[in-house]
Amino acid sequence: MEEQQPVNKQLKRFYYPSEQAVEKPFNWLQMTRLLAYVKPYMRSILPGAMLAMLLSTIVRLAVPTLISKVAIDIAIRNKDVNLLTYIVIIISVLYVLSYIGNHFRIKLVNILGQKVIHDLRKQLFSHVQRLSHNFFDKRSAGSILVRILNDVNSLQELFTNGIINLLMDVITLLGIIAILFYFSPQLAIAILVILPIMFYISTALRKKIRRSWQDVRIQKSKLNSHLNESLQGIRITQSFSQEKENSAFFDGVNTDNFEKERLAMKKSAYFGPFVEMSNAIGTVILISLGSHMIISGTIDIGDFVLFATFLGMFWEPISRLGQVYNQLLVAMASSERIFEFLDEQPNVEEKPDAKSFEDMKGRIEFDRVQFAYDSDRIALHEISLEMKAGQTVALVGHTGSGKSTIANLISRFYDPTKGQVKIDGHDLRDMKLNSLRNNISVVLQDTFIFSGSIKDNIRFGRPEATDEEVIEAAKVVGAHDFILRLANGYETEVEERGSILSAGERQLLSFARALLADPRILILDEATASIDTETEMKIQHALRKLLEGRTAIMIAHRLSTIREADQIIVLEHGKILEQGNHDELMNKQGEYFQLVKSQFEMLDAL
Numbered sequence: 001m002e003e004q005q006p007v008n009k010q011l012k013r014f015y016y017p018s019e020q021a022v023e024k025p026f027n028w029l030q031m032t033r034l035l036a037y038v039k040p041y042m043r044s045i046l047p048g049a050m051l052a053m054l055l056s057t058i059v060r061l062a063v064p065t066l067i068s069k070v071a072i073d074i075a076i077r078n079k080d081v082n083l084l085t086y087i088v089i090i091i092s093v094l095y096v097l098s099y100i101g102n103h104f105r106i107k108l109v110n111i112l113g114q115k116v117i118h119d120l121r122k123q124l125f126s127h128v129q130r131l132s133h134n135f136f137d138k139r140s141a142g143s144i145l146v147r148i149l150n151d152v153n154s155l156q157e158l159f160t161n162g163i164i165n166l167l168m169d170v171i172t173l174l175g176i177i178a179i180l181f182y183f184s185p186q187l188a189i190a191i192l193v194i195l196p197i198m199f200y201i202s203t204a205l206r207k208k209i210r211r212s213w214q215d216v217r218i219q220k221s222k223l224n225s226h227l228n229e230s231l232q233g234i235r236i237t238q239s240f241s242q243e244k245e246n247s248a249f250f251d252g253v254n255t256d257n258f259e260k261e262r263l264a265m266k267k268s269a270y271f272g273p274f275v276e277m278s279n280a281i282g283t284v285i286l287i288s289l290g291s292h293m294i295i296s297g298t299i300d301i302g303d304f305v306l307f308a309t310f311l312g313m314f315w316e317p318i319s320r321l322g323q324v325y326n327q328l329l330v331a332m333a334s335s336e337r338i339f340e341f342l343d344e345q346p347n348v349e350e351k352p353d354a355k356s357f358e359d360m361k362g363r364i365e366f367d368r369v370q371f372a373y374d375s376d377r378i379a380l381h382e383i384s385l386e387m388k389a390g391q392t393v394a395l396v397g398h399t400g401s402g403k404s405t406i407a408n409l410i411s412r413f414y415d416p417t418k419g420q421v422k423i424d425g426h427d428l429r430d431m432k433l434n435s436l437r438n439n440i441s442v443v444l445q446d447t448f449i450f451s452g453s454i455k456d457n458i459r460f461g462r463p464e465a466t467d468e469e470v471i472e473a474a475k476v477v478g479a480h481d482f483i484l485r486l487a488n489g490y491e492t493e494v495e496e497r498g499s500i501l502s503a504g505e506r507q508l509l510s511f512a513r514a515l516l517a518d519p520r521i522l523i524l525d526e527a528t529a530s531i532d533t534e535t536e537m538k539i540q541h542a543l544r545k546l547l548e549g550r551t552a553i554m555i556a557h558r559l560s561t562i563r564e565a566d567q568i569i570v571l572e573h574g575k576i577l578e579q580g581n582h583d584e585l586m587n588k589q590g591e592y593f594q595l596v597k598s599q600f601e602m603l604d605a606l
């Protein structure tokens with residue numbers, strides 16, 4: 001613990017904002033929305049589960065009543081062996097029914113819970129997938145993961161056991177109270193008078209216990225976050241020899257976790273004995289008052305046995321009700337977070353009457369386009385440009401000048417705040433998103449390789465492509481040779497992010513992927529940055545092939561890739577400074593000329 005503080009204070013690292021409240025006040029509206037997920041199963045699973053639950057509850061109440069009021073008070077008192085035999089048979093049949101009822105209740109309720117969770121997770125995932133880039137800009141992947149996994153999981157308990165248990169417990173409690181009052185209102189009042197006091201104390205105790213377990217959960221999530229971050233950044237940690245600091249921080253979080261868990265256990269340990277004590281008080285009242293009542297003939301021995309049995313059965317549902325209440329509060333917080341995601345609408349929306357691109361040519365126009373990611377920082381200032389179909393256009397400029405932003409607007413990952421982005425004369429906002437994006441391939445510097453075979457990674461954009469087409473695409477971009485050198489060639493399985501491949505190899509794979517998808521518009525965002533100059537020379541030819549007949553937007557710092565472009569657009573602070581081909585811009589001796597000069601000076605200095 002001591003070691004953790006200085007590390008934390010000095011470094012301002014490993015900052016994990018606490019999870020939002022783990023529980024929220026009960027909210028009917030939200031509960032109704034949550035319960036709507038059970039609706040599809042109202043006719044299939046739910047009636048069976050309810051029936052099974054009712055059956056086992058009735059047996060639970062009927063057996064003690066039969067034993068006390070019929071077996072003891074009638075059969076035993078009158079020494080009626082026949083009646084006793086009947087009762088034994090009836091009770092046996094009831095228990096068999098209860099067994100069957102319980103079996104089906106547990107089975108059906110679990111299926112119901114799993115189905116609801118499955119539906120909810122499916123809906124959440126497909127909704128999140130459709131959200132726009134700005135949604136992902138604002139959130140870490142980890143926090144989205146937590147909602148799709150943990151928040152949905154925390155609803156599972158409510159849907160599997162919670163709701164049915166709630167009904168079962170309420171019915172059991174009301175049943176017990178009704179039976180007790182029916183047979184002896186006086187004794188019932190005497191025993192149940194302690195109920196509100198016990199209920200109050202147990203609720204207060206539970207609240208404390210609940211808070212402690214919330215602390216444990218928050219601490220656990222910090223532990224998870226740290227573990228996750230540490231494993232992801234292990235290479236950097238090792239290369240900067242920060243293992244000791246990292247371990248010290250982990251020790252701190254781990255110890256905190258232990259402390260919180262110890263505290264929660266300590267508080268929880270009060271609850272069991274408290275329930276026993278409540279039982280004991282009830283029993284004392286029952287024995288002292290009940291025995292007097294038997295002697296005075298106010299009640300029968302059977303009533304006494306009935307009260308004693310029900311008293312023992314009373315606390316279980318009460319304590320479980322508290323548990324369901326906890327589940328409800330946790331579910332409120334989780335469902336609030338889930339609904340917040342589900343209510344999020346994509347910023348980039350498709351109009352209902354959106355049209356499809358028929359045979360896109362690839363002429364791109366920006367008509368006085370202004371764009372800002374945040375309202376206070378403008379990334380593009382009313383720029384106008386035209387990229388003719390089939391042209392290769394290089395976007396050049398300092399870091400942060402707006403090159404990737406232009407590419408993002410062409411793919412319509414964002415909509416301009418002012419002006420229009422058009423392809424073949426159509427405003428992108430009037431077109432179907434799929435029909436636009438099916439015509440565009442983007443190759444980024446940090447290309448993403450999915451887990452799976454090399455072959456399937458190449459055919460990512462066109463899953464129906466044949467093996468021959470995959471190999472042909474790899475050959476054209478010069479990836480074929482290195483793929484053949486892998487353990488299983490095209491069938492080699494790569495892990496998530498393709499860490500067994502070098503950055504350059506991953507890049508070549510993404511070229512093959514782009515070529516196979518055969519887009520009309522190709523965006524290469526710093527795509528050749530990870531490839532060494534020699535390989536780049538080799539693939540220049542492949543690159544030309546890749547660009548052939550398509551409109552290509554290349555974002556590059558390297559002169560060799562830029563100079564062959566038909567058009568070079570020089571950007572600065574979101575504005576176009578210069579435009580033209582290499583020779584024109586060199587003659588102009590402006591910003592581009594300076595950029596080229598500085599690259600040569602840098603090379604000379606080496």
Ligand SMILES: Nc1ncnc2c1ncn2[C@@H]1O[C@H](COP(=O)(O)OP(=O)(O)OP(=O)(O)O)[C@@H](O)[C@H]1O
Nearest residue numbers: 137373374379397398399400401402403404405406
């Ligand atoms: N997702 C985002 N959210 C908010 N601001 C962003 C986002 N992406 C980029 N920006 C900002 O927009 C401006 C333009 O960024 P852009 O990525 O277009 O630059 P770039 O020219 O491609 O830079 P680089 O050469 O470094 O890739 C920068 O000021 C950047 O900080």
